[in-house]
Amino acid sequence: MGKTSKAKQSKILRQGSKKAETLSKKISPNTKNLPDHHFKLVKVKRGLDGLGLFAGEDIKKGEIIIEYIGTILNKEEAEKVTTSMYLFEVNRNKTIDGSVRWNIARYANHACDPEGNAESDIKKGRVFIKAIKNIKEGDEILYDYGEEFVKEYIAPKGCRCRAVKHDYGAKGHVSK
Numbered sequence: 001m002g003k004t005s006k007a008k009q010s011k012i013l014r015q016g017s018k019k020a021e022t023l024s025k026k027i028s029p030n031t032k033n034l035p036d037h038h039f040k041l042v043k044v045k046r047g048l049d050g051l052g053l054f055a056g057e058d059i060k061k062g063e064i065i066i067e068y069i070g071t072i073l074n075k076e077e078a079e080k081v082t083t084s085m086y087l088f089e090v091n092r093n094k095t096i097d098g099s100v101r102w103n104i105a106r107y108a109n110h111a112c113d114p115e116g117n118a119e120s121d122i123k124k125g126r127v128f129i130k131a132i133k134n135i136k137e138g139d140e141i142l143y144d145y146g147e148e149f150v151k152e153y154i155a156p157k158g159c160r161c162r163a164v165k166h167d168y169g170a171k172g173h174v175s176k
């Protein structure tokens with residue numbers, strides 16, 4: 001995790017949580033019993049690739065499921081992190097290192113188009129996982145991680161999603 005101290009991390013967590021809570025109540029007032037970066041009930045259990053994130057209730061297309069949270073890094077700090085698979089580049093000078101335990105969104109696995117039922121949505125410097133299809137309780141929540149990640153981490157071991165053709169970026173679509 002580089003040089004970010006525990007104290008700094010918890011400060012970031014508190015700030016992030018407060019904002020997420022406000023937004024959460026605005027968007028979905030019935031979620032007050034959920035952890036504050038959760039907008040919908042989710043479960044973590046064995047999924048497509050290791051642990052996965054599952055819908056704990058029916059989720060409608062367009063609804064926000066969960067916020068992707070973590071330690072906020074600037075460009076310089078992000079460049080020093082070479083061990084995390086959970087870096088999410090929000091913009092040129094803001095990267096979220098989502099490898100922290102309290103970022104439940106990190107459990108959502110990748111799926112190639114059109115097998116995903118969610119997408120990552122950047123809003124005002126924050127990252128939300130949003131449903132792009134109606135999702136039934138018990139379904140695994142899957143979204144396209146993007147070309148760069150797929151090329152680096154998924155293509156070498158082979159994608160496990162149910163797509164007939166996997167999108168391995170530069171190499172183009174490759175069949176199973």
Ligand SMILES: [Zn+2]
Nearest residue numbers: 112159161166
């Ligand atoms: Zn795939």
